[in-house]
Amino acid sequence: AQSVTQPDIHITVSEGASLELRCNYSYGATPYLFWYVQSPGQGLQLLLKYFSGDTLVQGIKGFEAEFKRSQSSFNLRKPSVHWSDAAEYFCAVTNTDKLIFGTGTRLQVFP
Amino acid sequence: EAGVAQSPRYKIIEKRQSVAFWCNPISGHATLYWYQQILGQGPKLLIQFQNNGVVDDSQLPKDRFSAERLKGVDSTLKIQPAKLEDSAVYLCASSLNRVMNTEAFFGQGTRLTVV
Numbered sequence: 001a002q003s004v005t006q007p008d009i010h011i012t013v014s015e016g017a018s019l020e021l022r023c024n025y026s027y028g029a030t031p032y033l034f035w036y037v038q039s040p041g042q043g044l045q046l047l048l049k050y051f052s053g054d055t056l057v058q059g060i061k062g063f064e065a066e067f068k069r070s071q072s073s074f075n076l077r078k079p080s081v082h083w084s085d086a087a088e089y090f091c092a093v094t095n096t097d098k099l100i101f102g103t104g105t106r107l108q109v110f111p
Numbered sequence: 112e113a114g115v116a117q118s119p120r121y122k123i124i125e126k127r128q129s130v131a132f133w134c135n136p137i138s139g140h141a142t143l144y145w146y147q148q149i150l151g152q153g154p155k156l157l158i159q160f161q162n163n164g165v166v167d168d169s170q171l172p173k174d175r176f177s178a179e180r181l182k183g184v185d186s187t188l189k190i191q192p193a194k195l196e197d198s199a200v201y202l203c204a205s206s207l208n209r210v211m212n213t214e215a216f217f218g219q220g221t222r223l224t225v226v
Binding site for chain 2: 004036041042043044045046049090092098099101102103104
């Protein structure tokens with residue numbers, strides 16, 4: 001069965017530090033991959049997506065993610081975190097229209 | 112451009128009562144989704160519409176949940192009767208069409224508390 005794993009439930013970083021959020025997937029074929037961000041009381045906003053081509057994708061708000069087929073991973077990165085990045089981050093996969101989400105990683109940013 | 116609108120934002124009901132949520136997707140979006148997000152979990156798809164037809168409702172608890180999308184625009188999701196485990200945020204999303212290279216836009220959600 002298709003699944004998405006986000007191993008880190010909660011991550012705390014200092015403002016200005018680099019960030020990497022992990023995502024591993026289990027899928028029969030190469031899936032479409034997404035990262036969404038959810039701020040408190042808000043809906044989900046798409047940060048970036050990977051369908052094919054260059055395995056390093058750039059997104060909004062300075063985020064990027066790298067697809068590694070050999071590791072079944074799609075980790076999200078940001079070189080310098082801002083306090084406004086504090087939110088919940090969800091990785092999602094699909095090869096149809098049905099998005100399968102991970103359980104999320106809550107990011108806390110200290111000044 | 113207006114986003115996906117949902118109402119109400121919050122709802123508290125007693126178990127065994129009924130409740131309904133409303134969603135107005137982005138104009139022109141053919142595909143509409145309802146997701147259930149239980150605290151501490153990722154969103155789970157309940158039902159997907161393409162225009163006014165159901166594409167996927169495999170995870171909808173049909174004994175108590177129902178949804179419709181009349182005229183292929185607005186949609187309502189109903190729970191009757193509600194159980195304690197239905198406490199969650201119900202998210203509506205829409206996308207231009209079924210092709211996955213289009214983006215799904217999410218509403219702010221309705222937070223349901225069943226007591």
